[in-house]
Amino acid sequence: MYYNVFGEKVSRKRYKEMVNAQKNRRELIAARLHLRRDLLKMGLLTAAGTLAAKTGLSARAASLGASPLPINQPASPPTRPFIEPMPVMPVKVPVGSLHPAPTVEPNTAAGEGRTRPHQALTMFPPKKFYIVRQMAAPIQLSPDLPPSIMWGFDGMVPGPTYVARYGEPILIRNFNNLPEDNGGFGIPSPTTHLHNGHTPSESDGNPCDFYDIGQFYDQHYPNVLAGVLSTHKDEGGDIREAMHTLWYHDHRVDFTAQNAYKGLAGFYLLFNEFDTGDENTGFRLPSFPEFDIPMMFADKVFDEDGKLFYDLFNLDGVLGDKFTVNGKIQPFFQVHPRRYRFRWLNIGPSRFYEFFLLDKDNPNAKLPFWQISNDGNLLPRPVQVESVRLGVAERADVIIDFSHYAGKSIYIENRLRQVNGQGPVPPPNDLTPPGQGNLVLRFDVVLPPVEDHSRDPAEITKFYDLPETTEEPRVTRTFKFDRLNGQWSINSQFMDCQEPRFRIQQNSVERWILMNLSGDWQHPIHIHFEEFQLLSRNRKRPPVVERGRKDVVRLTENERLELYFRFRDFLGQYPLHCHNMVHEDHAMMLIWEITPEGDTILVP
Amino acid sequence: MNKVKRRDFLALSAATPLAGGLLTGGTFLESHRATLSARERVRQRYFPNVTVVTHEGKKVRFYDDLIKGKIVTINMMYAHCADVCPMITANLVRVQRLLGDIIGRDIFMVSLTLKPEMDTPELFRQYMKGYGIGPGWTFVTGEPDTLELLRVKLGFTYPDPEKDKDDTLHIGNVRYGNEPKVLWSACPGQAPTAWLITALSFVTPPPLKRKLLSIAQSVRAAQK
Numbered sequence A: 001m002y003y004n005v006f007g008e009k010v011s012r013k014r015y016k017e018m019v020n021a022q023k024n025r026r027e028l029i030a031a032r033l034h035l036r037r038d039l040l041k042m043g044l045l046t047a048a049g050t051l052a053a054k055t056g057l058s059a060r061a062a063s064l065g066a067s068p069l070p071i072n073q074p075a076s077p078p079t080r081p082f083i084e085p086m087p088v089m090p091v092k093v094p095v096g097s098l099h100p101a102p103t104v105e106p107n108t109a110a111g112e113g114r115t116r117p118h119q120a121l122t123m124f125p126p127k128k129f130y131i132v133r134q135m136a137a138p139i140q141l142s143p144d145l146p147p148s149i150m151w152g153f154d155g156m157v158p159g160p161t162y163v164a165r166y167g168e169p170i171l172i173r174n175f176n177n178l179p180e181d182n183g184g185f186g187i188p189s190p191t192t193h194l195h196n197g198h199t200p201s202e203s204d205g206n207p208c209d210f211y212d213i214g215q216f217y218d219q220h221y222p223n224v225l226a227g228v229l230s231t232h233k234d235e236g237g238d239i240r241e242a243m244h245t246l247w248y249h250d251h252r253v254d255f256t257a258q259n260a261y262k263g264l265a266g267f268y269l270l271f272n273e274f275d276t277g278d279e280n281t282g283f284r285l286p287s288f289p290e291f292d293i294p295m296m297f298a299d300k301v302f303d304e305d306g307k308l309f310y311d312l313f314n315l316d317g318v319l320g321d322k323f324t325v326n327g328k329i330q331p332f333f334q335v336h337p338r339r340y341r342f343r344w345l346n347i348g349p350s351r352f353y354e355f356f357l358l359d360k361d362n363p364n365a366k367l368p369f370w371q372i373s374n375d376g377n378l379l380p381r382p383v384q385v386e387s388v389r390l391g392v393a394e395r396a397d398v399i400i401d402f403s404h405y406a407g408k409s410i411y412i413e414n415r416l417r418q419v420n421g422q423g424p425v426p427p428p429n430d431l432t433p434p435g436q437g438n439l440v441l442r443f444d445v446v447l448p449p450v451e452d453h454s455r456d457p458a459e460i461t462k463f464y465d466l467p468e469t470t471e472e473p474r475v476t477r478t479f480k481f482d483r484l485n486g487q488w489s490i491n492s493q494f495m496d497c498q499e500p501r502f503r504i505q506q507n508s509v510e511r512w513i514l515m516n517l518s519g520d521w522q523h524p525i526h527i528h529f530e531e532f533q534l535l536s537r538n539r540k541r542p543p544v545v546e547r548g549r550k551d552v553v554r555l556t557e558n559e560r561l562e563l564y565f566r567f568r569d570f571l572g573q574y575p576l577h578c579h580n581m582v583h584e585d586h587a588m589m590l591i592w593e594i595t596p597e598g599d600t601i602l603v604p
Numbered sequence B: 001m002n003k004v005k006r007r008d009f010l011a012l013s014a015a016t017p018l019a020g021g022l023l024t025g026g027t028f029l030e031s032h033r034a035t036l037s038a039r040e041r042v043r044q045r046y047f048p049n050v051t052v053v054t055h056e057g058k059k060v061r062f063y064d065d066l067i068k069g070k071i072v073t074i075n076m077m078y079a080h081c082a083d084v085c086p087m088i089t090a091n092l093v094r095v096q097r098l099l100g101d102i103i104g105r106d107i108f109m110v111s112l113t114l115k116p117e118m119d120t121p122e123l124f125r126q127y128m129k130g131y132g133i134g135p136g137w138t139f140v141t142g143e144p145d146t147l148e149l150l151r152v153k154l155g156f157t158y159p160d161p162e163k164d165k166d167d168t169l170h171i172g173n174v175r176y177g178n179e180p181k182v183l184w185s186a187c188p189g190q191a192p193t194a195w196l197i198t199a200l201s202f203v204t205p206p207p208l209k210r211k212l213l214s215i216a217q218s219v220r221a222a223q224k
């Protein structure tokens, strides 16, 4: 199976043509031919910018009328799909103690890169300690490609999975063991964000809290529910704010896309007395780790030599033509004929997906499944769906019942068309027909039948209630996301680490309006620290799967979104940014701060 | 300009093996390129070593003379641009003044024209005089095809071909990088001046990094 950079399935012949066309383009450039004029003159380029079909060089079907391949990006060499199993990341193992012991003040003398004291270390003393090292390692994403030197936590791509519990604070000591030589992209001064922990600012992995090679950084994760120090002190926080699927990733200002693409990302699961990890207790969701599987989706490109490639000078968004799950290109995964919980996460850097299940023998059959969470937060109740759309950093926990498919193979298919960093093709041409999208993973339902004590999602009537949204906001702020002569902006201003743009009063309610007046760009917008509720999309109620708590929201063309927040418990600085990491790195980000007083700037 | 005829071009492509041709039975055969350093790969892909003309009227090689071995900023503009260029140029002039002799010694600035047919070395010299631009900052013009090649290679483009042709929409970002260390990013030309200087510190070695950060801090302090 071959795909082009536009996410369309192509034949092997077509693929070869595409690779050839790409190569020829480079040679044309090398020959210093004027891109448009000379190619037009030579009849090699159509007005729309695609190479003319009659020459046998057509890089893609002209039907979408889209722009040409990014000129500097190669087409990846062919790889065979579904020949390797999908890896499942190992659970990170704690250490007995740390030497030197963690301190409230930054331990600068011992080489810690932290600059601010821990706010809550003594309040929520860690019960477990971890050591993790960001380091380079050779990683092979397909047996048909040579290993690439990537950067991983403990040298793994994706990094190990942290399994945490509410009420059990932890502390992770991060060592920067990255090499000075970046191998062509990435910067060896990382900062690791826990997306979207209720974490004090100094442990959040702020984009501006990066640290140098040889330094370490202690991150304290209290694993507490929002409200723990404010509205719900006596109950230990508001259970309605429980979060379950989090992830961690590099967030280095101006270099996040390069560093995360290079491998610095992993999962962080958070259990409690309801979402227990045991299908015999609580909500009785499929048991971790046998039947509860994190899946990280990342699209990649490889150069002519099969080495991982990143287009350094692309400011729109970097799209891959190879689809990886948990660090393998198009893997397969063997399952028992029973229910599984999958935690789907799109780590970008820029692509949006819409995943369907596909039975290749019967491509038009609708294969429904259950979406139980949005951005790692359980929905009020499971929702039966036929597809899930994910912008960068969005998550969806789904339950798939393979008892219907014993002996068969079922694919995860991305049917969302996207041709460049602008975002997916707008409706009504956004989706490919069934069977013509990108086959990302194949489930083989070949393992023997086993017991299933998980509850049928159809019988689950309630997870958590939603926190009320009736309290009058202290302030309504408006944020306009735009592109000013190619410069990504929020309210016509640009990122600056040192200047928080507004201040939120601690323990207050705010309403934020996110606006996108541009007709041709989409932005997955992420706000750190607090989950929000999406009150409306263009003044209409959002779809049912978005009527939960979220931390990333897709802001589509000409849209106005209304978000409702409670900012509680901790003080300090956090960012608001586009999670198309390429936009984020080029200033579509701002820093805000929680203070005791706050301000009332309406258009920060 | 058209040195390569279509016939030759097709022959050339036929003679070159497909990238996919490197694959045999699941084993990847290393080509000669595999031994190239990351720096050399980036150079080949993004920095054509074309001949351009500086504001002094000197013919120089883009990579060899303006980029190689340097910490640089790169932006695109034209002298008669009345949209965002004046604001971006003024911002970069502030950067140059604040950094003093660091510019021209440790860090170099390069501005490429979008209108080479209009921007002569003479016009650039007047432009620089008007802004009080000092040494260490090179304004670059040359053959239109050469400048177009550089624009595309350096990613100063729009995905929408129609918008890409519209000069008033031209990309206002400033690339910054450390060529030997292969550290490259970009920030808006209209970003706060202190932030532009901070961003430069990301790609500079420690002694200079500290100096840039302290200059950025004093800029912020002065604004308050």
Ligand SMILES: [Cu+2]
Pocket: A522, A523, A524, A578, A579, A580, A583, A584, A588
């Ligand atoms: Cu964006």
